[in-house]
Amino acid sequence: MLLQLFTYYFLFVSAINIYGITLFSLGALAVLIILLMFLDTLKYIMKHSSPRVKTYSAFVIGVYPIVALSTYVAILVPRAHLLAEAMTQGTFMAAMYQLFCLFVAYCGGEAELIRKVKPDSLNPRVGPCCCLPCCCCLPSISINK
Incomplete structure (x- = not known):
């Protein structure tokens, strides 16, 4: 099984040219930069945010590395595009709910949010x-x- 997987990977890599390798390398670099920025922002949020908004904030900014990684996988494995798109849409849907919860937490509750917005x-x-x-x-x- 592992030998067969290695053989497929070798055939895949040998079939691409320098432009494909450049594209994959730049994509990996972009994903790495996004992951590093996410970790830096997450560290700042955990250190400076109030406890009631930490989880919501971490979930909302967690959208970026998930989308970047799933898009990169869709570039590497073209058949995974549909799965990557579904994962991206699901992540956006969950993050929108968490963003609403973040707004409510910053305002101090639903009733206070409605009172402030009026x-x-x-x-x-x-x-x-x-x-x-x-x-x-x-x-x-x-x-x-």
């Missing part, structure tokens, strides 16, 4: 789709906890 209602008739005929009958949404 919107009476949200108008869903905004651009670029506000001119469509189906949007003229959308009601305003009242904001509460």
Whole structure:
């Protein structure tokens, strides 16, 4: 099994030219730089942030290395593109929720966030789709906890 894997890897590497090697090397360098920046930012967050926002902040900035690594793997293994895209979208979805939780934590809770922002209602008739005929009958949404 290991010999077969090594043989496939050797055939893969022998089939690419200098441009492919340059592309893979630059991609690996970019991923390494992103990982180092993530670790540096994470160290700063753990040292200087309040305890209630550390986990949310770490999760939100963790999107960058995950996306970079999955994109790099998709470049190395073209068949993994669909899996890398799914992982990227899932990470973005989870990070958006964590970003909302971070906003709530900075404000001191949901009720305090609503009190500070003070919107009476949200108008869903905004651009670029506000001119469509189906949007003229959308009601305003009242904001509460």
